[in-house]
Amino acid sequence: MNEISSVHNRLDQIVQIPANGINLEGALVIPSGARGIVLFAHGSGSSRHSPRNNFVAEVLHKAGMATLLMDLLTREEDSLYQNRFDIDLLTWRLERATQWIMGQPQCESLAIGYFGASTGAAAALQAAATFGPSIGAVVSRGGRPDLAMAALDRVQSPTLLIVGGLDDVVIDLNRKAYRRLKTEKHLAIVPGATHLFEEPGTLKEAACLAADWFERHLGTKSERRESLSESG
Numbered sequence: 001m002n003e004i005s006s007v008h009n010r011l012d013q014i015v016q017i018p019a020n021g022i023n024l025e026g027a028l029v030i031p032s033g034a035r036g037i038v039l040f041a042h043g044s045g046s047s048r049h050s051p052r053n054n055f056v057a058e059v060l061h062k063a064g065m066a067t068l069l070m071d072l073l074t075r076e077e078d079s080l081y082q083n084r085f086d087i088d089l090l091t092w093r094l095e096r097a098t099q100w101i102m103g104q105p106q107c108e109s110l111a112i113g114y115f116g117a118s119t120g121a122a123a124a125l126q127a128a129a130t131f132g133p134s135i136g137a138v139v140s141r142g143g144r145p146d147l148a149m150a151a152l153d154r155v156q157s158p159t160l161l162i163v164g165g166l167d168d169v170v171i172d173l174n175r176k177a178y179r180r181l182k183t184e185k186h187l188a189i190v191p192g193a194t195h196l197f198e199e200p201g202t203l204k205e206a207a208c209l210a211a212d213w214f215e216r217h218l219g220t221k222s223e224r225r226e227s228l229s230e231s232g
Helices: 051-062 081-085 087-102 119-134 145-154 168-180 202-217 221-231
Strands: 002-005 010-019 022-031 036-041 065-070 111-117 135-141 159-164 185-190
Touching (some): 010 065, 010 087, 022 051, 036 119, 051 065, 051 111, 065 087, 087 111, 087 119, 111 119, 111 202, 119 135, 135 202, 159 168, 168 185
Parallel strands (some): 036 111, 111 135, 159 185
Antiparallel strands (some): 010 022
16 A cells, blocks of 8 residues: 555545455545545446546545545456456455455544446445445446346445436436335436536536435444444
């Protein structure tokens, strides 16, 4: 792990996450006083350098969330188109990254959430089904949750599905997945947005919806335990 900067009361690091003989490179940002950490699962053809993903991450930082942006595929793996739709592989890598985060001293008090886009959303939901209540919340932006259909009824994490209002096919797929989810859930449709949320203001709206969801559901682990005991 290499620290690259510590400015504006936050820690920025480039990290190497071991996963079955390879290292996944990621960017870990922990603002001072962070209450939760959000792991990004990128979609097909995207990367941790994506301007859209980094924009969303900055909105989350301002909301008091730490983030881990990483590439679930190596450059060579990503060059093979079929790997981008290998949901089991993406899920397995996300699970390894989650276990790595759980073992980092600076993150041990932080509740964990997932932010998935495109095929990464399916990986996020499958991983959430595996980890159960250890994952405090999931957000999908322009995602393909339908690709994780068999796992959706096992997801316990509160789940927000965000879809562009002009992304007709993906809206239908998200509605089918939404019906399958049994946990706390919400489907948000951003008017005027296409699949990549490239229209003015639409990505900001999606990012703010995500930040609100994570603020609502992610606190420190001690805060979550108190909340669960009160609800019980």
